Amino acid sequence: MSIATYPIQRVPHHDVVGALERGCQEHGLDPLAGKLAELRLFLAHDLDEVDRAIAAVGLGAETPAQASARHLLSQDGKRLRPIVVALAAHVGKGFNDAARAYAVAVELVHNATLLHDDVVDVGARRRGADAARVIYGNAASIFGGDWLLVEALCRIQRAGSAEVLARMLDVIKEMVIAESMQLARRGKLDTSVSDYFHIVDGKTASLFRWAMFAGGRAGGVSDEGCEALVDYGKKLGVAFQLVDDVLDVAGDPEATGKTLLADLGEGKMTYPLLCALERCPELVPLLEAVCAGEEVGPEVGGRVASQLRSSGVVDECLALARKLCEEAIAGLSSIPDGVAKSALVTVARATPERRR
Amino acid sequence: MSIATYPIQRVPHHDVVGALERGCQEHGLDPLAGKLAELRLFLAHDLDEVDRAIAAVGLGAETPAQASARHLLSQDGKRLRPIVVALAAHVGKGFNDAARAYAVAVELVHNATLLHDDVVDVGARRRGADAARVIYGNAASIFGGDWLLVEALCRIQRAGSAEVLARMLDVIKEMVIAESMQLARRGKLDTSVSDYFHIVDGKTASLFRWAMFAGGRAGGVSDEGCEALVDYGKKLGVAFQLVDDVLDVAGDPEATGKTLLADLGEGKMTYPLLCALERCPELVPLLEAVCAGEEVGPEVGGRVASQLRSSGVVDECLALARKLCEEAIAGLSSIPDGVAKSALVTVARATPERRR
Numbered sequence: 001m002s003i004a005t006y007p008i009q010r011v012p013h014h015d016v017v018g019a020l021e022r023g024c025q026e027h028g029l030d031p032l033a034g035k036l037a038e039l040r041l042f043l044a045h046d047l048d049e050v051d052r053a054i055a056a057v058g059l060g061a062e063t064p065a066q067a068s069a070r071h072l073l074s075q076d077g078k079r080l081r082p083i084v085v086a087l088a089a090h091v092g093k094g095f096n097d098a099a100r101a102y103a104v105a106v107e108l109v110h111n112a113t114l115l116h117d118d119v120v121d122v123g124a125r126r127r128g129a130d131a132a133r134v135i136y137g138n139a140a141s142i143f144g145g146d147w148l149l150v151e152a153l154c155r156i157q158r159a160g161s162a163e164v165l166a167r168m169l170d171v172i173k174e175m176v177i178a179e180s181m182q183l184a185r186r187g188k189l190d191t192s193v194s195d196y197f198h199i200v201d202g203k204t205a206s207l208f209r210w211a212m213f214a215g216g217r218a219g220g221v222s223d224e225g226c227e228a229l230v231d232y233g234k235k236l237g238v239a240f241q242l243v244d245d246v247l248d249v250a251g252d253p254e255a256t257g258k259t260l261l262a263d264l265g266e267g268k269m270t271y272p273l274l275c276a277l278e279r280c281p282e283l284v285p286l287l288e289a290v291c292a293g294e295e296v297g298p299e300v301g302g303r304v305a306s307q308l309r310s311s312g313v314v315d316e317c318l319a320l321a322r323k324l325c326e327e328a329i330a331g332l333s334s335i336p337d338g339v340a341k342s343a344l345v346t347v348a349r350a351t352p353e354r355r356r
Numbered sequence: 357m358s359i360a361t362y363p364i365q366r367v368p369h370h371d372v373v374g375a376l377e378r379g380c381q382e383h384g385l386d387p388l389a390g391k392l393a394e395l396r397l398f399l400a401h402d403l404d405e406v407d408r409a410i411a412a413v414g415l416g417a418e419t420p421a422q423a424s425a426r427h428l429l430s431q432d433g434k435r436l437r438p439i440v441v442a443l444a445a446h447v448g449k450g451f452n453d454a455a456r457a458y459a460v461a462v463e464l465v466h467n468a469t470l471l472h473d474d475v476v477d478v479g480a481r482r483r484g485a486d487a488a489r490v491i492y493g494n495a496a497s498i499f500g501g502d503w504l505l506v507e508a509l510c511r512i513q514r515a516g517s518a519e520v521l522a523r524m525l526d527v528i529k530e531m532v533i534a535e536s537m538q539l540a541r542r543g544k545l546d547t548s549v550s551d552y553f554h555i556v557d558g559k560t561a562s563l564f565r566w567a568m569f570a571g572g573r574a575g576g577v578s579d580e581g582c583e584a585l586v587d588y589g590k591k592l593g594v595a596f597q598l599v600d601d602v603l604d605v606a607g608d609p610e611a612t613g614k615t616l617l618a619d620l621g622e623g624k625m626t627y628p629l630l631c632a633l634e635r636c637p638e639l640v641p642l643l644e645a646v647c648a649g650e651e652v653g654p655e656v657g658g659r660v661a662s663q664l665r666s667s668g669v670v671d672e673c674l675a676l677a678r679k680l681c682e683e684a685i686a687g688l689s690s691i692p693d694g695v696a697k698s699a700l701v702t703v704a705r706a707t708p709e710r711r712r
Contacts, residue, residue: 063536116502120495139476142498143536146472146505150528153509157522166513172506180421180499 020350064140068132075127081106085215090340092219099218101159108152115145128257178202186267205237235328239321245270250305260301321352376706420496424488431483437462441571446696448575455574457515464508471501484613534558542623561593591684595677601626606661616657677708
């Protein structure tokens with residue numbers, strides 16, 4: 001199916017693709033930016049449907065839990081997980097009712113974890129706005145997360161595949177256990193690289209794996225094809241988290257909407273910081289202070305960022321993200337060529353370039 | 357099947373039946389106490405299996421979330437919800453693998469809600485011990501609740517009935533929304549009686565309804581029979597909550613393990629207090645102060661309790677609980693006579709007599 005057969009739709013409000021595109025343009029990657037523009041048109045209709053369905057979740061509901069959840073859902077999220085569901089479905093027969101249900105569900109589960117994480121991390125801001133817990137309170141965000149989780153599971157069950165539901169239940173367990181492992185290590189700099197990747201696989205990659213599997217199943221992709229999609233999801237998810245971690249230590253706070261070293265300030269070790277402990281021993285006392293939650297002054301983030309850039313840590317992390325994305329692409333060899341596969345390649349190529 | 361055919365087993369550690377029995381003895385209800393002794397033997401084997409399965413949940417797991425959940429599960433819970441699953445199953449073919457899975461799951465869901473509720477209510481004690489959040493922190497209890505919820509759903513899904521799973525998802529939504537409605541009314545005395553019963557149906561009766569349905573389905577009970585069991589569960593659940601509410605305002609703190617007026621101190625209106633607002637206007641300023649979270653001194657609970665007793669409020673609430681239980685029993689008319697039905701009658705008769 002050619003891109004040209006897709007009518008031009010309004011650009012979705014939640015525009016991760018546009019953000020990726022601008023990232024590529026800024027980096028002089030014009031061919032990639034062009035491909036992202038095509039991808040945006042390719043998915044416009046599907047994502048519009050997903051956005052409409054998400055906007056209707058809990059519409060008219062009045063409890064603080066639901067208000068809290070709707071507040072978060074209405075913010076400008078990246079919608080990357082629904083995008084990968086849609087692309088996986090297009091590898092098969094396309095974006096049907098089941099794929100739409102899964103695309104909505106994956107976003108709801110993601111938002112449920114954000115509501116709970118913000119309570120756990122005492123987070124004040126999210127997606128450039130006040131966190132739901134700041135407006136509606138911690139209790140509302142706890143119940144709001146519970147509610148979104150179950151709303152998601154209802155949608156998955158109604159779509160009819162017991163296997164897709166069972167995998168989601170396993171994924172939620174993985175996510176919760178990984179978050180809890182991260183919690184147990186809070187405030188400690190001595191996380192090992194293997195623990196870091198174990199946590200990232202559980203807390204981030206697991207949901208990308210599921211998104212690819214669910215989309216593939218909805219599209220009627222073969223078992224072998226689905227496993228290839230899952231492997232892509234796993235690698236894309238880890239790369240996505242690596243870039244998140246880089247943006248936390250060396251991003252542009254204007255673009256990300258987060259202050260530098262926010263993760264470390266919550267006591268969370270990230271991969272760039274693990275690298276920094278080896279490469280920049282002079283930073284260790286400062287990183288320990290931030291990790292222990294000490295007030296270190298607003299200029300520290302910028303100083304750490306420039307040192308991580310000059311020492312090559314930032315480049316090393318992005319190189320690893322790019323390597324994972326290339327492996328993700330290589331793993332798609334069994335998937336037939338076509339618009340969907342090209343789009344998956346584009347997403348993987350663009351992921352390390354994103355700036356928000 | 358006669359009670360006499362069941363070998364004598366060890367008394368289950370989690371002994372709601374024993375507690376009911378002692379309650380009946382204290383109230384001079386010896387025939388009922390004798391029936392509860394029979395019920396205890398009838399279910400000893402099933403509940404032993406449930407206890408063993410619950411003790412194995414997350415065994416060897418190490419994260420704070422799982423430690424938090426295991427701490428709560430290891431406390432001396434009433435296990436009333438697994439009991440009603442077992443009895444509903446015995447209305448049919450008996451306590452099989454599916455019934456056991458549902459009995460374990462209903463207890464896990466109940467405990468998941470307790471973990472989250474204790475964070476929301478900043479509860480310090482639970483089941484006569486430190487609340488999990490006091491030992492492991494709020495974050496561990498939030499993730500611990502999430503984890504138990506999903507553990508429960510996995511067990512229900514594996515048992516194989518999509519309908520039983522769909523009903524549980526709906527019930528969890530009802531519970532969360534009811535808890536959130538209660539939250540929205542926190543600190544306000546002007547809850548209406550109809551709002552109170554709406555909240556109780558959602559936060560308490562819904563899980564009893566599910567327990568009866570799931571047990572009935574596992575036992576192969578007919579659709580009509582299951583609906584009768586659900587109706588029993590709904591009425592028993594409301595009566596159970598009414599008794600809980602009475603114990604909160606006029607129970608023996610030694611027996612309940614909770615201080616008097618704990619619910620009101622968390623800003624929650626209960627049925628006895630709704631009655632008190634009408635019958636004992638002189639108590640209103642005091643109740644408002646407790647509801648607003650003001651420190652009122654330890655003697656206030658006892659004073660309110662004796663006034664609610666002398667004004668007839670306590671008797672009125674227990675009379676309503678007894679009426680609901682008699683209605684629950686009357687609704688079992690289509691269920692064939694037998695040990696299981698007798699046991700359901702006994703549980704309903706004993707519920708208003710419990711003292712913990």
